[in-house]
Amino acid sequence: MTRKALMTTMAGLLLAACEPNVEQNSGTGTAPLNRGEVTDSRELVQPVVIGESGPRFNACQATGLIRSVAGNGELPVRAAPFDRAAQRDTLTNGDRVYICNRSHDQSWFGVIYAQNGELSGSCGVSAPVASQRRYDGPCRSGWIASAFVQIGSS
Structure with a gap:
């Protein structure tokens, strides 16, 4: 050639x-x-997925505690892992979440959380699931900035 x-x-x-x-x-x-x-980037949605670690592990790999959010103490929950994605909800300092996904750059966590800010067995992610799939309730889900999460184990 x-x-x-x-x-x-x-x-x-x-x-x-x-x-x-x-x-x-x-x-x-x-x-x-x-x-x-x-x-418009606000139109994009990336669902939180459970079961990424396989059927022998909990549906979500870890738990987290929201902390060090300045100002009004509210952390936006977004529809996808980036700042310009639509805001779905807010979490506040002291709220607990299940961490199910991470963005490639580790800047965002895909989380599942109960409305009352506590970890709840009714979310259905603290035990194994048969296969990887989108989370569809009953608890809330979305993406949050990982810098404001203290990680624990599930």
């Missing part, structure tokens, strides 16, 4: 990698995201 042909092929591959309409699947059972069609 000539140098010119090699350079042309490489340039084509690089341009293909930048294509905004590439479908991506988060691996959580969600539908692929066509990035070229998203105009």
Whole structure:
């Protein structure tokens, strides 16, 4: 292969990698995201998934305590693991959560929590589940900044 042909092929591959309409699947059972069609990041949702560690481990790997949130002490719970995602709820200093997922950069935790701020067996995540799946209740779920969570074990 000539140098010119090699350079042309490489340039084509690089341009293909930048294509905004590439479908991506988060691996959580969600539908692929066509990035070229998203105009507002607040429309994005990444569900919290339980059972990532397999059927021999609790559905969520750890628990956490919300702490060191300054100002009004409220920590936003978001629909996806980034600042511009829609806010679903708030947690406050002293609230307890189940930690089920982490973002790739470890900046966000996918959490499940009871409305009263306490850990609750009724959430159904403190025991193993047969397979990995989206959490669909009865407790609340979302993504929070990991910097404000003191981690414990489940």
